[in-house]
Amino acid sequence: TGTISYASSTDIQVPSDLEMDDILVSEGTYVEKGTLLATVDKTSLAVCIADVEEAISELDSTITSELSSSTTQYVTSGVSGTVEKIYGNAGDSVEDIMVENGALMLVKNGDETIKVIGSDGIITSVNVSEGSSVSASTRVFTIDSDAQSGEYLQAVKDREELVSILETLISIKKNGGITASVEGMVEAINVSGSASENNTSSEAMIDDVKYSAY
Numbered sequence: 415t416g417t418i419s420y421a422s423s424t425d426i427q428v429p430s431d432l433e434m435d436d437i438l439v440s441e442g443t444y445v446e447k448g449t450l451l452a453t454v455d456k457t458s459l460a461v462c463i464a465d466v467e468e469a470i471s472e473l474d475s476t477i478t479s480e481l482s483s484s485t486t487q488y489v490t491s492g493v494s495g496t497v498e499k500i501y502g503n504a505g506d507s508v509e510d511i512m513v514e515n516g517a518l519m520l521v522k523n524g525d526e527t528i529k530v531i532g533s534d535g536i537i538t539s540v541n542v543s544e545g546s547s548v549s550a551s552t553r554v555f556t557i558d559s560d561a562q563s564g565e566y567l568q569a570v571k572d573r574e575e576l577v578s579i580l581e582t583l584i585s586i587k588k589n590g591g592i593t594a595s596v597e598g599m600v601e602a603i604n605v606s607g608s609a610s611e612n613n614t615s616s617e618a619m620i621d622d623v624k625y626s627a628y
Contacts, residue, residue: 429466429579433458438591443600453591459583466580473573480566489532489555491548495523504539508532508557519554535559 433455439445491497499520502511511518517529518537535557542554586592 429462429583431458432462432583435591439600441600444598445594445600446597447594448589449594449597450590451592451594454586459587463580463583463587466576466583470573470576470580473569473576476569477566477573480569485559486538487535487557487559488553489518489530489557490550491519491521491528491530491542491552491554492550493521493523493528494549495521495528495547497542497544497546497548497554498522498527500540500542500544502532502537502540502555504537506537508535508537511537521548530554532557 435453435455437452439449439451445451497519500518501515501520502508502518508518512531512533518532519530521528521530532555536559537555538558539556540554541556542548542552548554
């Protein structure tokens with residue numbers, strides 16, 4: 415995304431492929447809140463809005479899918495061997511068992527004793543007994559976990575960022591271009607392409623505008 419940033423730490427983020435028509439201010443220009451800084455290509459703006467809306471819709475599907483997925487998880491033994499000691503029982507908190515014993519279960523593998531561990535959730539069933547033989551993939555515990563997946567958390571974060579960008583794009587559409595959110599003095603204008611002040615270029619894209627807020 416391109417960025418219009420201010421000394422007051424107020425940032426306006428827009429997609430980097432949003433094309434500028436005219437840059438209406440120059441370095442050293444004093445601007446009031448609401449001052450039009452740049453006009454944008456309407457077709458480019460419409461495409462950007464549609465792209466962001468589509469991306470948000472896709473993230474909504476991911477979020478819904480992750481929320482509706484089963485919270486049932488399994489703890490596997492991780493190694494083959496014989497179950498030597500079981501610390502966790504149905505109804506126990508995984509965290510509590512780990513704090514108290516440092517493991518959910520011990521598995522004897524040759525001369526080594528391996529700790530079977532977990533991180534969160536409630537044990538709903540213990541699927542083996544002491545003395546049982548297990549393979550590395552044996553599901554020794556069934557866990558009910560309300561922990562949110564990494565994919566879900568990332569989707570929520572990405573959605574929040576896109577919603578912010580969409581709000582900015584809608585504001586640009588409503589105001590007829592990119593406007594100053596606070597009053598201040600323009601310090602720098604950085605653009606990609608060949609646009610300059612009052613010079614129309616459908617290939618120009620705004621990267622950064624900085625000014626000191628009063």
